[in-house]
Amino acid sequence: MLKRISVVTTVYNGEPYFDRAIPSILNQTYTDFEWIIVDDGSTDATPQLLAEVAKKDARVKVLSPGRLGFIKALNYAMENTQTEYIARQDFDDTSSPERLRLQVEFLDAHPEVGVVGCNYIVEDENRNERYVRMPATEHDQLIKTMAKCIPFAHTLVAFRKQAFLQAGGYPDMQDVEDLRLWITFAKHGWLLASIPETLGTHWVYPKSFWHQNFQYSQRQKQLAGVQWQAIRELNLPLWMGIYPIGRQAYLYAPNQLKSFVRRFLAGSKEKTLEYSKSN
Template identity: 60%
Template sequence: MNDPRPGIKVSVVTTVYNGERFFDQSPPSILAQSLTDFEWIILDDGSSDATPRLLAELAARDPRVRVLSPGRLGRAQALNRAVGEARGEYIAIQDFDDVSYPERLLQQSRFLEAHPRVGVVGAHYVLIDENRAERYVRQPPTDHAGLRRAMARSIPFAHTMVMFRRAAWLQAGGYPVQDDIEDLALWIGMARGGWELANLPEVLGEHYVYAASYWHRNFSYMKRQRSLARVQVQAIRQLRLPASSYVYPLGRLVYGYLPTGAKRTVRRLLGRSSEQDT
């Protein structure tokens, strides 16, 4: 793993698999950031469409872009490989089909500079859910205590909206290599290691959920609910959260069978994440 390069504070990290149709999403939003001094590591995770060619063209146009093409690794291993190649002290995750607003990198890097005990910082964001035909602002907790408690109920960060310290990632042992929910498992590891968690109260990007996404083609809804419940139990045990918190992973196993309208109510009430329709 490379040591941070002097002068580079921020490394943006993206993994992409068959992302040809999303080249008008993350690339313009990252390359137009108000913070201009960063590197962007994009790992092509074995794409079979035009993604490799388009990534090569992107790297030729902007020297901040560095493309890795190790073949098919899978999500967690691809993230670890890309972060391991990063030369910055701060790692900003950017999914290829999402959008970051222009001030995102600047605001999050300044926050980490001012709060040396914080290992990971996210933000509020617009969620555009194609599956549920919903668009709203998601406002998860912003303080460490609230985020720690929230890990028993949900994933209190949009993975595509986080910036974390490379040192915190190393201390936690990187992303656990598992089929799903590797991001929540990483945040648990950081919290166990003594790092604080934070979300900025500003809306700094847009996260899209597509019906035809790779995840929705390969993981059933209930399988994800079971995986999330398992990692939530891990959070309760490892972070020594109150025993009453077990009601959340248990409830998640029932949640999948509720009517659509009831699911939305449960998400907003029990998830305790303020959401504003847009």
């Protein structure tokens, strides 16, 4: 009998993070899922450790196609799913126990919604910040958010495989692949939504794969370009171009000002939490 939802994860040299995604997904209150994990050519003990996890839990399916790179590995994982819904999960992030249950129930109840996000905790070791990010919940507001920033945490969304296939999969482009995908979902007529509950934690840290492979300035410039794409292709007001233009100034703002800029100028809804290196 087919499962209802596939959790999709790629990992490269994830040995230090086996205490994060794996227990948080395997301890979900919703149990009717398969977990597709693509080992993207790891050179540490990740393959052996993943084999042990898969041996203990039949829901875990480990695929080892060799080194593909993040986007190709994601699309490869998606090709091997056999469910109606997909939940993204990064190996070094965590999901709360109720995440899959709530996202499956939401997609069941809202067949017009292509992708659903959630509130989430950000543990930012680069800026010594800890806060809850709370995306808008309604489609119209989320569309407008795409002119300002990425509306969801990619690691904590769930979406319909049908919408993903209509979009042609993840675009084979380095970085900002999630925002590009949500734009295409919207162009195909799918609605976007977010559950107003905190359903996971996303870590930002200097040693992450992303920070080692993409310069911060490069990321901001690419993101500004995709923001312009959202404005053009989703028929947003041209005045919203102030946000991608302003991203260039945000790039050079000191860390102490970035929170102010996000919250009061870009309108990001966030709740500050106490920061500790032990979190």
